[in-house]
Amino acid sequence: MTAIDSVTLEVPDPAAATAFYDAAFGLGERVRVRASNAPTDGFRGFTLSLVVSQPSTVSSLIDSAVEAGATTLKPVAKSLWGYGGVVQAPDGAIWKVATSAKKDSGPATREVDKIVLLMAVADVAASKRFYADRGLAVGKSFGKYVEFAMPSSPVQLGLYARRALAKDAGVSPDGTGSHRLAIGSDAGPFTDPDGFAWEPASA
DSSP states (O other), X not given: OOOEEEEEEEESOHHXXXXXXXXXXXXXXXXXXXXXXXXXXEOOSEEEEEEOSSHHHHXXXXXXXXXXXXXXXXXXXXXXXXXXXXXXXXXXXXXXXXXXXXXXXXXXXXXXXXXXXXXXXXXXXHHHHHHHHTTOOEEEEETTEEEEOOTTOSEEEEEEEHHHHHHHHTSOSOEEEOOOEEEEETTOSEEOTTOXXXXXXXX
16 A cells, blocks of 8 residues: 655755754654755645644644744634644745644643645646556545545645645645655655656655
8 A cells, every 4th residue: 555654845954944843843754854946936735734632732833833933824723623723834835733623631742643745736636536546545535625545654645726725724826836845655756747756765
């Protein structure tokens, strides 16, 4: 079964980005960085979500990200589906931290239950077929959203219509140039119809 072992963010300053992610989220080898100055402007076409167990953990992670230098895009707030907030890292990557729980069940932790990569695509149905043809099993699919069933994968994957994903992140959908993202997986190497690059997983 296909698994995503890690995502690599291409950043102007790897040392600064490593320091930020260690301080903000502490995700270890699941999120890596490497040097790149590939031209990019505006929304880069993806978000990374951290799914956690309770509201206090959402607040803890968002606070540590802001203290480490992130910019708030959506302040932490309650919603119909739970509790969450969105920040943008100094390298430009957009991070959402959320929980479906309405109340805390214990003290705040820094434990992340799931990392989810959401990729903005031009044609959800076409991209869904593209990935299904490469062996990814569809878990949920409705309208502008597709979630793949990857139960043992360190990083989960979903597809979202570009405008819908940008709205969820609190940014304009406009953007051009490189995604500045590489996906490390046993499925690679290939580049999908929206320009997302998959690479062989590295130790």
